Amino acid sequence: MGATGGSSTAGEPPDSRAEYRFPLLALATTTGVAGLLDALALTRYGVFVANQSGNLMHLGMGLAGHDPLWPASAASIGAFGFGAGIAFRVRRVCGPEHRPDPAVVQCCLALTALILWAVVDVTLDRGVPDPGRRAVLAAAGAFFMGCLGGLFVRTAGFATTITYQSGTVIKTGQRIVSWITGSGESRRKAAQGAMLGLLGLVGYVSGGFVGALASSRPIVTFALAVAALVVLMLTLRSARRPPRE
Template sequence: MASTGSGQPARPPGQADPQDAYGEFRYPILVLAVTTTTAGFLDSFAFLRYGSFVANQSGNVLFIGVGAAGRQPAWPAALASLVAFGIGAGLVARLRATGTVRTSAARGIAAVVVATAAWSAVNVLLEYGRSGPQSRAALAALGGLAMGSLATLFVRTAGVATTITYQSGTVAKTGERIVGWIAGPGNSRSQARKGSLLGLLTLAAYAVGGALGTLAQQWPLWVPVWATLVLAAVALALRRR
C-alpha cells in the first residue's frame, strides 16, 4: 500500500482521511492557523493567570518536577491540566472513532466547543481563579480538558503531521524538513518544502496566539469565551457530505 508523507498508509481514492484537515475542512490551512493561534492564545492566558499551561504539557511536566523540588507553588495546577489533557484527548479520540467517518470531524469539533464553553462558564464563576490555588487548579483542569479535545481534531494537514496544541514536536519536525528541503534528494524536496512551510506557519500562529493572549489579560473573564466563539466558527468550515 502506498504511503503519505507523514508515514501513514494511503487511503483508497475518494475516501477522506478523518484525521487530515484537508479531508474534513474547507480552507484547511486557515483552519490550522486559526486553531493553533487559539491554542497559543489560551495557553498564554492560562500560564499568566493560573500559573500553568493548558496546551503545552511539556512545560507542565517540568513544572511538576520543579514543584517536587519546592520551587513551583503552582504545580498542582500543572498536574491537574496534564491529567485532564490526557483525558480530553482520549475521550474525544474515542468519540471520533464511533459512528461514521463522515461525521467524525463534526463530533470532534462539537466536543471541543462544549469543553471550551464549560471552561468559559467556570472561569467567569470562579473569577479566573482569583480566590486561590484550588480554583486555579480547577480552571487549569478544565482548560487542559478543552485543549486535549482540540489536540485530536486533526493530526495531519495535506498528509503532513501537524499539531495544534503543543509545538516541541513541530520544532523538531520542521528542522528535519528544512534540511530535507535544502539537502535532500530531488524527489523528496517537494514534500519536505510543504512540511517546512506548514511547520513554520504552525509555529508562527502559536506565537501570535501567545502574544494576543498576553494582551487580552486586561479582560480575563472573557478570554475563554472569545476562544469558544472562534472554535465554534471553525465548524462552519466543515466539509458538507
C-alpha cells in the same frame, strides 16, 4: 484519511483536507486558539493548559519543593490527557460513514468544553485563586485543550500537532534541512512540510501575543476563541455535504 485526502485506512489518522474546505485556515485557527488560551492560563493561573511539557517540568520542580503551583500543573496534565482520550475515542466510535461525521462531533465537543471552561473561569477566577480553585481552573482549560488537540492529526499527509509545539519545531527543522539538501519529489515534500510547520508556529505565537494583550479581560479572550471555533466549524466539508441515500 491519507495524504491524498481520501478515506482513511484502518489505523491511519485522518487528513484535514478531507474534513475541512480550507485546511490551512483551520490549522492556523486551531493553533492560534491554543496559543491564545495558553497565554491566558499562564498569565492568570500561572500554569499551562496546552504546553504539557512545561507542566511536567513544573510538576517535577514542585515535588522537589521548588514550585508551589505543582498541584495545578498535575491537574492540567490529567485533564488534558482525559480530554484527548475522549476526542480520539470519538474518532474511533464515529466512523466516516456515520452522521454526524467525527469532525462535526469533535468540533461540538471542543466548543462545549470551551464554554464550560469560560463558565468555570467566570465563577472561580477572582484575582489570585487559592490552590484548589487554581487546580480546577487549570483542569477546565486543559480538558478543552485535550479535546481541541484531537481536531488535527494530519495535514496534507504530515503529522500535525496543535498544542505540542516542541514537536513542531523539531519536525520543521528536519524538513527545512531536507529541503536544503534534498532533490526532486522529496525536496518538494520537505518544503511543503516546512511551510505547514511554520504556519502552525506562527499561529501559536500570534495567539500567544493576542492572549497576553487581552489577559486582563478574559471574557474577550474566550469570546475570540468561541468565534474562531465557530469559523472552524463553518469550514467543515461535512456541514455542506448532502445526505447519503
